[in-house]
Amino acid sequence: MKVYINDKLVSERDAKVSVFDHGLLYGDGVFEGIRSYNGRVFMLDEHIERLLRSAKSICLTVGMSKEAIASAVVQTCKANRCYDGYIRLLVTRGVGELGLNPYLCKKPQVIVIAANIQLYPKEIYEKGLTIITVPTIRNHTESINPNIKSLNYLNNVLAKIEAVNAGCMEAIMLNAQGFVAEATGDNVFSVRGNTLVTPPRWAGALEGITRNTVMRIASEHGYVVREDTLTRCDLYTADEVFLTGTAAEVVPVVMIDRRSIGIGTPGPITRHLVKTFHQFASSTGTPIR
Numbered sequence: 001m002k003v004y005i006n007d008k009l010v011s012e013r014d015a016k017v018s019v020f021d022h023g024l025l026y027g028d029g030v031f032e033g034i035r036s037y038n039g040r041v042f043m044l045d046e047h048i049e050r051l052l053r054s055a056k057s058i059c060l061t062v063g064m065s066k067e068a069i070a071s072a073v074v075q076t077c078k079a080n081r082c083y084d085g086y087i088r089l090l091v092t093r094g095v096g097e098l099g100l101n102p103y104l105c106k107k108p109q110v111i112v113i114a115a116n117i118q119l120y121p122k123e124i125y126e127k128g129l130t131i132i133t134v135p136t137i138r139n140h141t142e143s144i145n146p147n148i149k150s151l152n153y154l155n156n157v158l159a160k161i162e163a164v165n166a167g168c169m170e171a172i173m174l175n176a177q178g179f180v181a182e183a184t185g186d187n188v189f190s191v192r193g194n195t196l197v198t199p200p201r202w203a204g205a206l207e208g209i210t211r212n213t214v215m216r217i218a219s220e221h222g223y224v225v226r227e228d229t230l231t232r233c234d235l236y237t238a239d240e241v242f243l244t245g246t247a248a249e250v251v252p253v254v255m256i257d258r259r260s261i262g263i264g265t266p267g268p269i270t271r272h273l274v275k276t277f278h279q280f281a282s283s284t285g286t287p288i289r
């Protein structure tokens, strides 16, 4: 495998970061998870724009243009024949001193890894996910804002531990006010009648690229789509619930906190969106070849 690091592609063995990199020492950096489908990178510009917004939020100057970042991603995919895969694009603060001060770090480190995708098993899309709500709450918006995709994912890791320890693959995280924020690595939607509701950014949701695409596709198909606060009760009483994310795409949820959602099997609107999203994602993007 070839990895993009230090402005060039090197073999996996030589792709190393310093122990003084603040990405390692403090989780000081930002990242994106991106998909390629059929030889095209899906929503590359949107991912780069979000990466740069995350970087700006933490006063990190990436030092590469959007075009140069896009080219690094495409070159890495090409070098690894990553035509249907998963790309991790990250920027660390770079090498600094043992103290916190990020301004002492000399140069940010841009890394691109193009790998295989770890998907949910196929049967999950047919049968749906069983999840729980977990005690660990989503970051407060005045803490590490949930819209900063930072390398410090420990809060979500704690929530994931709670999910896995309870035998679940995902979990719903609430915000400090007790409203639904999102899942540990995915956004959440409820469906009632023909109306889809997903929490707004200020409620602790990352502005997911899959989420935004699903919102657009759903309105084009005549569904009503709203951003609004959701309570656990709203999810328990929804006709359908689904999650969205780059790796997961659209995945049905059929049980939350041991309560059946709807009739306990993936509903028609979710199944429709699973299909239409996948069709759209596989038919557009920045060419790799």
Ligand code: PMP
Binding pocket: 033, 156, 182, 183, 184, 185, 186, 187, 206, 207, 208, 209, 210, 211, 244, 245, 246, 247
């Ligand atoms: N929420 C969180 C916390 C995430 O890490 C992700 C995955 N990046 C998402 C939502 C989904 O976002 P996207 O659709 O852009 O992958």
